[in-house]
Amino acid sequence: MDHAEPATKSEPARRRLMQFLLGGGLLASAVAFLYPVLRYLVPPAATDLGGDSVVAAKVGDLKANSGKIFRFGSRPGLLVRTADGEYRAMSAVCTHLNCTVQYRGDVREVWCACHNGFYDLNGRNVAGPPPRPLESYAVHINGDDVVVSRRRGA
Amino acid sequence: MASVPEAAPPTATHSNRLVRWLDERFGWEQLVAPLRHKTVPVHKLSYWYFLGGMTLFLFMIQVLTGILLLLYYRPSANEAFESVQYIMTQVQFGWLVRSIHSWSANLMIFTAFAHMFSVLFLRAYTKPRELTWLTGMVLLFLALGFGFSGYLLPWNTLAFFATKVGTEITGQVPLIGKPLLIFLRGGEEVTGATLTRFFGFHVALLPGITTLLIATHILLIQRLGMSVPPGQEAAWKGLPPNQREMPFFPNFFAHELMAWYVALGVLGALAALYPWELGSKADPFVAAPAGIRPEWYFMFMFQTLKLIPAKVGPIDGELLGIMGFGLAGLVWVLLPFLGGDRYGRRQVFIRGLGVFALAYMVSMTVYGYMVAAK
Amino acid sequence: MRSKRTRLIGNWLLAIGFWPKAKSQELFLVLAAACLLLPAGLFAQAQPQIAKSSCVECHSGFPEPTGVTEAQWAADIHAQKGLTCAGCHGGDPSEPSPEGAMSKKAGFRGKPKRTEIPAMCAKCHADGAYMRQYNPSLRTDQFAQYQTSVHGKRLAHGDTKVAVCIDCHGVHGIRPSREPRSTVNPLNVANTCSRCHSDAAYMKDYKIKTDQFAGYSASVHHEAMVVRGDLSAPTCTTCHGNHGAAPPGVASVENVCSTCHAFQAQLFDISPHKAAFAAMGTGSCITCHSNHRIVHPTDAMVGTGNEAVCANCHATGDPGFVAAGQIHDDLTRLDESLKRSDEVLDKAERSGMEVSQARIDEAQGRDSLIKARVTVHSFQPAKVEQDTQAGMKIADKTYKAGLQALAERDYRRKGLGLTLITIVAVLIGLWMYIRQIESRNESGGS
Numbered sequence: 001m002d003h004a005e006p007a008t009k010s011e012p013a014r015r016r017l018m019q020f021l022l023g024g025g026l027l028a029s030a031v032a033f034l035y036p037v038l039r040y041l042v043p044p045a046a047t048d049l050g051g052d053s054v055v056a057a058k059v060g061d062l063k064a065n066s067g068k069i070f071r072f073g074s075r076p077g078l079l080v081r082t083a084d085g086e087y088r089a090m091s092a093v094c095t096h097l098n099c100t101v102q103y104r105g106d107v108r109e110v111w112c113a114c115h116n117g118f119y120d121l122n123g124r125n126v127a128g129p130p131p132r133p134l135e136s137y138a139v140h141i142n143g144d145d146v147v148v149s150r151r152r153g154a
Numbered sequence: 155m156a157s158v159p160e161a162a163p164p165t166a167t168h169s170n171r172l173v174r175w176l177d178e179r180f181g182w183e184q185l186v187a188p189l190r191h192k193t194v195p196v197h198k199l200s201y202w203y204f205l206g207g208m209t210l211f212l213f214m215i216q217v218l219t220g221i222l223l224l225l226y227y228r229p230s231a232n233e234a235f236e237s238v239q240y241i242m243t244q245v246q247f248g249w250l251v252r253s254i255h256s257w258s259a260n261l262m263i264f265t266a267f268a269h270m271f272s273v274l275f276l277r278a279y280t281k282p283r284e285l286t287w288l289t290g291m292v293l294l295f296l297a298l299g300f301g302f303s304g305y306l307l308p309w310n311t312l313a314f315f316a317t318k319v320g321t322e323i324t325g326q327v328p329l330i331g332k333p334l335l336i337f338l339r340g341g342e343e344v345t346g347a348t349l350t351r352f353f354g355f356h357v358a359l360l361p362g363i364t365t366l367l368i369a370t371h372i373l374l375i376q377r378l379g380m381s382v383p384p385g386q387e388a389a390w391k392g393l394p395p396n397q398r399e400m401p402f403f404p405n406f407f408a409h410e411l412m413a414w415y416v417a418l419g420v421l422g423a424l425a426a427l428y429p430w431e432l433g434s435k436a437d438p439f440v441a442a443p444a445g446i447r448p449e450w451y452f453m454f455m456f457q458t459l460k461l462i463p464a465k466v467g468p469i470d471g472e473l474l475g476i477m478g479f480g481l482a483g484l485v486w487v488l489l490p491f492l493g494g495d496r497y498g499r500r501q502v503f504i505r506g507l508g509v510f511a512l513a514y515m516v517s518m519t520v521y522g523y524m525v526a527a528k
Numbered sequence: 529m530r531s532k533r534t535r536l537i538g539n540w541l542l543a544i545g546f547w548p549k550a551k552s553q554e555l556f557l558v559l560a561a562a563c564l565l566l567p568a569g570l571f572a573q574a575q576p577q578i579a580k581s582s583c584v585e586c587h588s589g590f591p592e593p594t595g596v597t598e599a600q601w602a603a604d605i606h607a608q609k610g611l612t613c614a615g616c617h618g619g620d621p622s623e624p625s626p627e628g629a630m631s632k633k634a635g636f637r638g639k640p641k642r643t644e645i646p647a648m649c650a651k652c653h654a655d656g657a658y659m660r661q662y663n664p665s666l667r668t669d670q671f672a673q674y675q676t677s678v679h680g681k682r683l684a685h686g687d688t689k690v691a692v693c694i695d696c697h698g699v700h701g702i703r704p705s706r707e708p709r710s711t712v713n714p715l716n717v718a719n720t721c722s723r724c725h726s727d728a729a730y731m732k733d734y735k736i737k738t739d740q741f742a743g744y745s746a747s748v749h750h751e752a753m754v755v756r757g758d759l760s761a762p763t764c765t766t767c768h769g770n771h772g773a774a775p776p777g778v779a780s781v782e783n784v785c786s787t788c789h790a791f792q793a794q795l796f797d798i799s800p801h802k803a804a805f806a807a808m809g810t811g812s813c814i815t816c817h818s819n820h821r822i823v824h825p826t827d828a829m830v831g832t833g834n835e836a837v838c839a840n841c842h843a844t845g846d847p848g849f850v851a852a853g854q855i856h857d858d859l860t861r862l863d864e865s866l867k868r869s870d871e872v873l874d875k876a877e878r879s880g881m882e883v884s885q886a887r888i889d890e891a892q893g894r895d896s897l898i899k900a901r902v903t904v905h906s907f908q909p910a911k912v913e914q915d916t917q918a919g920m921k922i923a924d925k926t927y928k929a930g931l932q933a934l935a936e937r938d939y940r941r942k943g944l945g946l947t948l949i950t951i952v953a954v955l956i957g958l959w960m961y962i963r964q965i966e967s968r969n970e971s972g973g974s
Contacts (some may be wrong), residue, residue, distance in 0.1 A: 014960065021956050021957030022852065022954065024953065024957075025950055025951075025953030025955075026954055026957075027847075027948070028950035029950040032950050036251070037222065037247075037251075040225075040247045041225070042220075042243060043245075043248060044240075044244040044246065046244055074884055076888070076892070096758075100891075100895050101899065112692075112899060113791055113899065116577075116789070118792065128757070129788065201908075243882045243885075249940075358795070404961075404965060405962065405965060408965070411954075412955055412958045412959065415951050416951075418951060419948050419952075421945055424949065427941070455711035
């Protein structure tokens with residue numbers, strides 16, 4: 001025998017406990033580490049990142065001469081379909097006191113209900129307290145999607 | 155009964171057949187034999203030997219979590235921030251992978267520094283281990299490079315401006331500064347091109363070089379064995395011969411595995427209780443926010459540069475600081491060659507230098523954070 | 529024979545002196561002068577040319593009230609356009625002597641009488657053809673407007689205490705209103721008006737209060753202008769007019785307020801209060817909001833509580849009283865709902881959870897509350913409830929999102945706990961294993 005007699009009668013029991021803890025622990029911890037990794041590998045349902053380029057609506061969602069609020073980054077944006085059927089998009093955060101603006105089909109302008117501010121369809125502030133225009137965004141149609149993106153360059 | 159191999163782990167009986175299969179095809183036993191005989195000196199300061207392995211372990215964690223992040227991350231200025239946000243909010247356990255990656259990066263740099271200082275103070279860099287020290291120092295710089303390049307990738311405001319300031323300082327180096335700045339930034343300014351470039355550095359260039367250097371570093375350690383610190387030599391030699399060394403497998407490795415599991419626990423706790431924040435998306439046209447600072451491992455240099463007056467005599471203050479740190483880095487890399495004999499008088503001076511450097515780095519880091527907190 | 533040194537010094541003296549003794553030295557002097565004067569000349573071109581006048585030369589040395597310093601006059605827009613003292617006072621500014629400059633022959637008028645000042649200014653400022661030379665887009669109806677104002681009417685009856693042009697615009701350092709230091713810049717208008725209108729002693733003979741400036745200074749309009757820097761915020765002249773300054777009159781108060789607060793006015797017009805207030809003869813908006821001390825309205829203003837203005841007219845039990853209570857409850861319910869959701873989201877965020885989508889929705893919810901507070905002016909609980917319901921739905925959604933985030937946080941912590949248990953199991957197992965192999969080592973055996 002290479003090793004001395006077990007010091008106490010519980011030596012084999014201790015050995016078994018050690019094997020159980022070590023083996024079981026290694027297995028359990030491996031599961032605890034692998035489970036999140038495996039779940040991680042499965043792609044989530046929503047694939048849109050919602051960054052500088054966003055699908056604001058589907059073609060046909062908006063009637064002519066109407067508007068819709070959509071999420072752009074962390075702020076709301078306004079998508080307008082003019083009476084001629086053209087799409088315009090701009091920031092929906094009023095430059096006066098940050099209320100959310102809306103499109104008014106009756107005057108065909110963008111209006112802020114808080115203090116009666118008006119913007120034209122290019123986002124320029126034309127009446128009321130707003131001191132600056134609304135940042136305008138680029139819109140293009142990609143198949144069935146109306147895609148709004150930040151304007152590049154100057 | 156035949157002697158049970160001491161080094162065999164408890165579950166060896168199940169893998170004996172596998173080992174024989176591998177041996178018949180790879181010469182497995184021949185490969186593994188040196189590892190079976192690898193030993194580690196036993197003395198009061200043996201625990202310091204853990205730091206190298208811990209750094210390696212954390213690096214492996216970084217590679218694993220990094221690869222996972224690569225599955226969802228998008229390295230363009232338009233999408234980088236959103237992709238990290240996506241990972242944090244939409245991907246199952248994405249928050250865990252990303253937070254572990256960020257925390258482990260910091261822990262790894264910490265252990266790398268600790269490993270370097272422990273090697274310094276335990277005098278394990280002297281002949282014949284000069285190359286180990288050299289490769290180790292380069293690995294340390296690579297780790298800092300990993301930290302710097304990785305920090306920009308989430309493309310948030312703090313990272314953007316920290317990168318701007320960091321590369322700006324690099325541009326101050328005489329002669330090569332400007333070309334180096336343009337090389338790093340992929341242009342004159344920090345833009346999406348910088349992001350793509352840093353991504354390339356972070357996931358391809360640096361890992362490639364690091365892998366080669368780690369292999370070299372470990373090979374050298376295998377060939378040269380572990381050194382016993384001069385202070386412990388007497389006590390160590392006093393031990394009976396069969397107690398001087400501990401088998402690497404399974405004894406030392408079992409200890410090391412404990413340390414690695416503790417590290418896993420710490421990382422998990424940090425990720426779950428203090429998830430890494432997203433920040434706000436970088437906007438190059440917004441003014442720099444107050445309180446930009448680099449990550450903690452650059453803080454001591456940053457704070458030093460802030461304290462140097464604008465002009466020291468005829469020389470620009472910042473330039474002096476950069477040259478100073480460059481010189482200090484060079485001296486540090488060349489320490490084995492400058493220190494002379496392992497037991498010589500110059501080693502005491504180096505120990506003093508090491509204490510000063512450590513104290514300086516720690517106090518400057520603390521000071522930097524105190525000033526930033528105001 | 530002069531020594532070499534003396535000759536050198538002499539030449540230097542000649543070079544910097546005023547008497548060139550050689551053609552080359554003359555050329556040097558001319559060039560030097562040109563180099564020195566050229567930049568000065570360019571600089572002078574950039575500044576407006578203030579015509580030299582003997583008036584300012586003398587009067588800059590006098591104390592108040594006849595003193596006018598060079599600096600004061602140079603800041604005046606009239607001086608910058610090339611006009612002189614003679615434009616208002618007559619006389620001849622090119623004459624160096626007082627008798628010549630201020631002679632009756634030269635048309636010297638001296639200090640004009642207060643009652644003559646508006647007409648005097650109008651001689652130029654009401655002349656469209658004349659003003660076109662200087663600024664074609666400047667209005668020229670100030671005098672006509674002034675004559676319709678309280679100040680103008682009283683001045684016509686001989687009251688010299690009222691404001692004339694120079695009281696508001698200044699007299700010798702008149703700046704255009706767009707300059708921040710002008711006394712009639714929107715930021716400074718209230719201060720200018722208050723110079724008389726807050727002076728109780730000065731206003732003793734008039735039957736009007738002097739608390740307007742104090743009230744305005746505490747108002748939300750003042751805060752918008754001065755603290756937030758919003759120059760579109762109203763100041764005295766916005767509601768009262770500047771040259772035709774007069775209180776709008778009870779019947780016109782709503783018109784004045786509705787130029788900005790259009791939505792509230794529209795709702796008010798179709799509400800029962802319009803007829804009621806008209807019958808009472810109280811100015812519509814100011815009955816509840818006051819005219820000058822317009823503070824930030826709170827939900828406590830509407831309802832049946834201590835701070836509510838409704839109770840000023842409505843008695844317990846009457847339909848208006850009941851409606852007020854309902855409206856108040858609606859608003860506070862939505863406000864509290866939003867606060868509750870905000871708290872939960874804060875908690876989730878502090879624990880490191882990402883709740884940006886919920887935050888955006890929250891902003892929409894707050895918009896609903898703002899809208900509801902505007903709809904209050906319809907004084908119909910049903911309409912207010914429409915808006916608050918929309919907000920309540922959103923607040924509910926964001927609250928649930930916050931709870932979900934907290935649940936996710938707890939799930940993560942449970943997961944962490946379980947994982948830590950397995951890690952501890954491994955650690956104990958390893959420790960026991962180490963003990964066993966080390967004891968085997970110690971107890972002998974190779």
